[in-house]
Amino acid sequence: MSMKYPKLFAPGRIGSLTLPNRVVKAPTSTAMSNMDGTVSDRLIRHYREVARGGTGLIIAEYAFVDNIASKSAHCQLGICSDEHIPGLALLAATIKEQGARAGIQLEHCGRQKFLGTPPIKSASAVPWLALKARSGDKAIPEVLSIEEIEQIVEAFGDSVKRAVMADFDLVEIHGAHGYLITNFLSPHTNKRTDRYGGTLENRMRLLSEIIQNARGKVGREFPLTVRLSGSDYEPDGFGVDETIEVAKMCEKLGLDAIHVSGGDHHQMIHQVSPMSIPRMHNVWAAEAVRKAVGIPVIASGSITLPEFAEAILVEGKGDFISLGRPLWADPEWTNKARDGRQEDIRPCIRCNDGCLDRTFFHFQAVGCSVNPEIGREGDLQITPALQRKKVAVVGGGPAGMEAARVATLRGHSVTLFEKRSLGGVLFEGSVADFKSDLGFYSEYLATQMKKLGVEIVSKEAKADDIKTGQFDAVVVATGGKSAMPAIPGLNGPEVLDAINIFNGQAKAGKQVVVLGGGETAVEVALYLEQAGHHVTLLHRRELMARDCTITDKISYSEMLARSAVKVVTGLQVTEVKKGRVTATDKHGKTSYFEADSVITALGYVPVKDELADQLRAKSGMMVFEIGDRVRTGKVYDAVHAAYRAACQI
Template sequence: MSKLFPHLFTPGKIGSLTLKNRIMKAPQSSGMSNMDGTVSERLVRYYRQQAAGGAGMIIVEYAYVDDIGAKSAHCHLGISNNEHIPGLAWLAENIREQGAVPAIQIEHCGRQKFLGTQPICAPSAIPWPKLWDQYGVQAVPHVLTIEEIQDIVHAFGDAALRAKQAGFELVEIHGAHGYLLTNFFSPTTNHRTDLYGGSLENRMRIYVEIVRDVRKKVGPDFPVTIRLSGTDYEPDGFPIEDTIELAKVLEKEGIDAFHISGGDHHTMIHQVSPMAIDVCHNVWAAEAIKKVVHVPVIASGSITLPEYAEEIIASGKGDFVGLGRPLWADPEWPLKAMEDRPEDIRPCIRCNEGCLERTFFNFKAITCAVNPTISREGELDLKPAAKPRKIAVVGGGPAGMEAARVCKLRGHEVTLFEEKELGGLLHEASVPEFKSDIRPLCKYLITQIEKLGIPVEHKKATAADLAGYDAVICATGSRPILPGVPGIDKPGVMDALEVLNGARKPEGRIAVIGGGLVGTETALHLAEQGMHTTLVEMLPKIMNGVAATDQLAYSERIAKADMEVCTGTRLVSIGDGEITVSDHTGTHTIPADSVIIAIGLKAQDSLYGELCAQGKEAYLVGDAVHPGKIFDAFHTAYRVAWKI
């Protein structure tokens, strides 16, 4: 029993089920099923590891309920016909063998059909904006007839029965996140005038009919839960008051627990919140539902750390917590929390780079920026090195620390060289409050270096220092690029990293040159501190290559800050109290007392080149390969250290 998180590790009941703790794996599409929706070996390996991590229940990702329009995404899990049952039974049994209760979510995608193929079924012919942008008129939904609605209702009931037959011990109906049921529930997407549209009673009708059909087919004692969005966060959507009324009705229909989330795929920052959005983002909605129902409530959404989860249970805001991305970052999150080792949990930083950015519109299986092994279970597992070697890692940023950690776990003798403090650019990256999720990650990496007893040489390593090592991993990072424009050497000019690490302090009117990730975040950070900031970007838009959810979150913050954005604008020169720029209108000046350069970074790979010239076995990882993101640092470092 955990002393740090006692409420989190008490048993809990949902209907006839008793769970060993209050932690559930929330359902998330993985893109790892076979094309026909059947269970793949890869999917089984993935869920087996998730279940071994200590969660009380694993809710398997959403499974489509019919073969007409329910399937949403590539390699989407199916439960639409009896041929899916053998694989589902295999999956359920593997989860149970690892000590977790196997559950599964069933769904119909409605208008959110990432595949973009017809039929796209919805209550009204209102396309999902993202799909419209990609596919045009092909994205306009087919308006469901009453007979077709009834077929879907029965398909949910049949799918729930298949789940029971396959050995799952609970079924969750997906009634959230902009899929079919919320298409009926939200006035944004339901413009019907028949018995399925208009009044709240009509808009919730399909929920009631599905719950009744499911309950009829699985029996009175089989646990059935439903996932609801507290609100869809749409301006003309449904508020929490509507969801409260829906929950009251569904409890009377026999729902055993409510799994509360928020948002839809149009308001994605409220559904899969990036780090610029507050943690535990939708817990308020779970708390609101819990006040009016008498069955358990599962809180979910950006509950990244065990102290957050403990507080939710202890304060009565929820009875259980659903963890999605945190169990991708570290499948052993529950076990480590239970053993009072929260410092060993690799934290989710909500970057969405490895998961959301890869999956629905890039048609890849999920992975994680900070955990390269997710979806590669059994392939990238760490094994002892065939021959332990003496290895030097040069650079104590995220790539260097990850490489050192993995090499040490494999049995190598490792020394880490870092001229400054451990953490590298994680320190600068985490300075803005809207990037604070990175701070626990930096702390985690430093803690692992300390716990593993890896010696750290605080010096700038030279080739001579490395002569006695069998191999060298160069994680030497990158340095800012400065443009060759007149005035670049003026005293008011500085680079973004100097500003973020406190080495330089901008004053007066500020111009930030470069609207990529670093430039945008630096400008926004300063603007939110009350400094008037102008962001100058030569491309037609800012935040190119930035995760979609970050773009949305930052755009909202920029609109509220004292910040101007000039796109299609090139820096010409830097003067006293101003900069000269050119755009489609010609050349003009912008007032600027301080000029911050953020046009990019250049890899520092000279040591690697010197070592290679000497015939030394050397490897490049992280920014030293190519300046990138945290994702690139972890993935390059892990793979190099995994194979040495």
């Protein structure tokens, strides 16, 4: 048991299953199965590495229960056929061989079918609006008949039986996040007038019948749990009071634990919370359910650090805690917490870039911004260099520090040049309280520099510094710079850079106009408004935050709506004069905006200097240019490029 986190590392029980600690790997889709839902070699390698991290229970990602309409996403795991069993058995065995207990989640997607292919079935013909915007009327669900509901009940029960045959230790029924069972539970999506609609007793009938069918096929002793949204956060939806009643029903019917989450895909910020949403976002609902039932409750939702997890257990808000994204950011999260090495835990920054946007909306396999190895297990890994070299890294931002970290772990001698304190753009990026997760990541990287013995030179590196240092290789990661379009007056004294607002080098006046509509523009507008400034956000396009992930778009839209920021779109700035910004619309109509300060947040462009070319002129030196210096992007792009470069040295 960990002396620092004694509750977290105390053994626990879910039904007949004993767990070595209170950490549960939440079921999170990887898109790494074969197209027919069978287990792939890639999926086995992934779960082997995650299970090695010390987590007590690994609940494998949601598996579709029939071949009719239950499959949600590309390359999703399946459990609807006996032909899935051999691969599933290997998956369960692989997890258990690493010392973890093996669970699996069963799912029917209902209206939330990322694939967008027919048939889409649900309780009622209420579409997922994001899918309807993409697929049109094809996204409107077909209403399930009574006969079809009965078939789905049997499919869930048969799938539980297959999980038992595949030697899983536990099965979780997915009754959360806007999938089929939630489509029945929530009045937002259930408009039926038969015995499956109307009253709560009717709306929870599908789940009740699934539980009874499963128990009839596998018996009472096999550990069976359910995941519920404490609330779907829909105005006309499913609140915690009804969740409590459903949890009581589940306990009465013999379920062994309630796994509490929140949200649906329309309210995705409550399901996969971005960094602008408070951490431990759905723990309040787990606490409410725990007070009402006698079976264990698993709390979940942005529990990113072990101190948060320990506090939940100590305060009685949950019996177990589940981690999804944090175990992708660092599969060794549990081992490091147990060993008292919490400073070595690579923190999830809740950017939702690799694990959500690129996976579900760009149909890739799962990735992680801060951990390039996730999804590439056995393919992309840190290996000792054949020859130890002297390496210079220029730039102490996320790309530079990641390159230095990986190169040092490979056995190279690394010197990092950074004229400021370590962190680079992460410093400015984490100043706003709704971006503070970036600060944890910056602190982690800086700690690794110190623990690995990377030499830090606090100066701007010149070509002569690198040449006289007799380095064998150099990684140039000096970042990008703010874009400055050719607009008259944009170089005036009242015009300030958003970056300098965040780092304190510039102070804005009371009346502020922010130019831009991307992520940085929205963030600096909200930051200044929270600090008491009167802010107008002026953007030439109609849509704001186009460069943001889906969850940031939702969250920032809501934050702007609650704020006093005046948002003006569809206007092109034509001139900036002292005290005034001039802009025109597409019809040539001119508008004027008074401003004490004008903040530019018009994107970033790569830095163009001669450093790399000068270093290439030195015979025999390997030169890598990475990060925003080459092409502006997100943390994901910078860190992954740095990792690859360091592995090539």
